Amino acid sequence: MGKKENTGIEKKNFFSFKNIFQIFLVIILFISLSFVVSVNLPCSFNMTKKIVYITYGSNLKKISQNLAENKVIKNKFLFELYMLITGAYKKIKAGEYKFSGYDSIRSVAVKLKKGDVVKYKIVIPEGSDINEISEILYINKLIDREKFLKLTSDKVFLNKLGVKYKNLEGLLFPDTYYFVIGEGEEKIIKTMYERFKEMVKVDLNKYYNVYNYNIRGYNLIKLASIVEKESKLDEERPMIASVFYNRLKSKETYQRRLESCATVRYALNKRYGALSNRDLKVNSPYNTYIIIGFPPTPICSPGLKSINAVLSPAKTDYFYFVVKGDGSHNFSSNMEDHLRYKKLNKVKK
Numbered sequence: 001m002g003k004k005e006n007t008g009i010e011k012k013n014f015f016s017f018k019n020i021f022q023i024f025l026v027i028i029l030f031i032s033l034s035f036v037v038s039v040n041l042p043c044s045f046n047m048t049k050k051i052v053y054i055t056y057g058s059n060l061k062k063i064s065q066n067l068a069e070n071k072v073i074k075n076k077f078l079f080e081l082y083m084l085i086t087g088a089y090k091k092i093k094a095g096e097y098k099f100s101g102y103d104s105i106r107s108v109a110v111k112l113k114k115g116d117v118v119k120y121k122i123v124i125p126e127g128s129d130i131n132e133i134s135e136i137l138y139i140n141k142l143i144d145r146e147k148f149l150k151l152t153s154d155k156v157f158l159n160k161l162g163v164k165y166k167n168l169e170g171l172l173f174p175d176t177y178y179f180v181i182g183e184g185e186e187k188i189i190k191t192m193y194e195r196f197k198e199m200v201k202v203d204l205n206k207y208y209n210v211y212n213y214n215i216r217g218y219n220l221i222k223l224a225s226i227v228e229k230e231s232k233l234d235e236e237r238p239m240i241a242s243v244f245y246n247r248l249k250s251k252e253t254y255q256r257r258l259e260s261c262a263t264v265r266y267a268l269n270k271r272y273g274a275l276s277n278r279d280l281k282v283n284s285p286y287n288t289y290i291i292i293g294f295p296p297t298p299i300c301s302p303g304l305k306s307i308n309a310v311l312s313p314a315k316t317d318y319f320y321f322v323v324k325g326d327g328s329h330n331f332s333s334n335m336e337d338h339l340r341y342k343k344l345n346k347v348k349k
Contacts, residue, residue, distance in 0.1 A: 039082050042075055044101035054112070056094040056182065060084075063092060063112075072108060079105050088113045096181045098164040118177040124192070126174040126303030127228045129266065133172055133301070137188065140213045141181060148185045157186065161193055165204075170221045171196050172300025200307060211245040211313050220310055226288075226297035229262035232327035237309035239331060241317040248293065255319065258288040266299040 052070050054063055060083055064076040073079045073132035083089040086108045095117030099108060111114075120140055124133055130152050138145040151157050153167035163171065168189065179188060202208075204217040215223070223244060231237045250256050260277055267284035280287070286295040318337035321329040322345055330341040 001017045032199060033191065037284045039053070039078065039105040042102045042175070043072065044106055048101060049055075051096060051118070052099060053096045053181065054092065054094050056091075058094070060089045060092075066107065067099075070099075071101075072103065073105055075105075079108070082106070083109055093117065094182055108188070109284050117180050119180055119347075122177045122179055123175045124177065124301070126306070127225075128174055129299045129300040130172065131269070133192075137179075140179075142179050142183070143188060145183050148189070151185050151189055157189075161190065164299050165218065168193060170225050170301055172301050173199055174301045174303055175199070196301075199304065202307065202311075208311070211242070211315075213245055213249050214246075219294050221302065221307070222294045222298045223299045224302035224306040226260045226262055227309055228300055228302040229265075230260060230310075231306065234305050236329055237306055238312065238314040238318060239318065239328070240321060241306075241309040241313035243318045243321055243331065244310075245313055246317065246319050250319075253292065256292045257290070258293075260288045263288040263295050263299055266295075 050070050050072055052066060052072060054066065058066070060080055064073065064079050064083075067073045067079065068076050080089075082105050092112045093115030095115065097111055097116065098118050099111070099207065103111075113119065122136060122142070123141060124136060128136070130149065134143065134145050134148045137143045137148065144260040152169070152172075158165070158168070161168075172189065172192040175192075175195055177191065177195075179191075184302075188258075200221075200258065201218055202217045205219045207214050208217065208220060209215075210220075223241070226244065227237055227241050231240050244258055244260075247255055247258055261280075263274055263286050264279055264282060264284075265271060267282055267286035268279060270279070280289045283290070285291060286299065288295060316331065317333040320332045320335070320341075321328055322332075322338065322341040324345050330345065331336045332341060
């Protein structure tokens with residue numbers, strides 16, 4: 001009888017609340033420890049880089065499926081559970097990510113939460129026009145070129161930016177940018193226009209008295225864009241600017257034509273090759289051999305050196321310049337010398 005009683009007491013003690021609770025704690029501790037270890041272990045110890053693009057609006061299920069298909073993670077359930085427990089699923093940022101087998105679930109989550117996306121270094125050279133800018137961005141797979149070009153002259157979009165002009169030509173600042181695939185055309189354009197406003201200390205609607213000539217800020221950018229295209233040497237930019245100011249101030253109507261080959265090239269979209277006499281007669285509001293004063297918009301995005309040149313031109317009596325073989329120019333104040341320099345340098349427009 002004593003043995004039976006002892007057996008009963010043992011069973012009662014084993015299934016006591018205290019024992020069950022302790023066992024439960026051990027199980028929870030084991031599961032927790034296993035979870036912590038699992039989310040911190042590298043997925044495969046493989047150095048192979050994996051590029052994964054997380055699209056805008058993707059939910060957690062779709063993201064985990066994407067990562068699993070690209071072998072960035074092995075256990076979708078564990079990944080989703082970790083993202084839910086930590087709240088990281090609410091802060092996932094879209095974009096292109098670079099992973100390796102050394103990434104753990106935790107490090108993958110951290111990258112997604114921080115938005116540690118691949119950024120592409122994009123250099124927009126000074127003197128690039130909108131078509132050239134779109135070409136650079138398109139080659140780097142950052143934009144839909146047609147959409148980008150359409151936006152740069154879309155009135156509704158321009159109003160959102162506070163731009164009251166025909167298009168954004170000349171107002172997308174030439175600089176080095178770091179863009180993310182998937183940012184979209186609107187954001188990229190806005191970034192470049194904001195950089196213009198930050199770097200160019202010119203009020204487009206204000207009038208400035210430069211070289212005894214009243215010129216509107218927007219026309220300053222137009223003139224700077226022409227100087228940008230006509231100049232190869234920084235030290236000549238203020239001199240070339242002075243030529244155009246001297247023309248604009250001339251009492252003779254015919255001399256107020258800027259006569260810039262760069263504007264004709266823009267009108268014809270002819271970047272290379274000689275310009276013919278027929279080219280110089282093209283009927284376009286950008287042909288400064290025909291129109292008096294400024295074209296409707298800038299012809300490219302000028303750099304700060306060209307903008308500063310039109311703000312502080314050299315003081316000269318020059319009305320003409322002719323390019324030499326080394327990219328520098330001969331300047332002259334009369335047609336006789338100008339024609340002599342043209343003959344000397346055998347100029348091809």
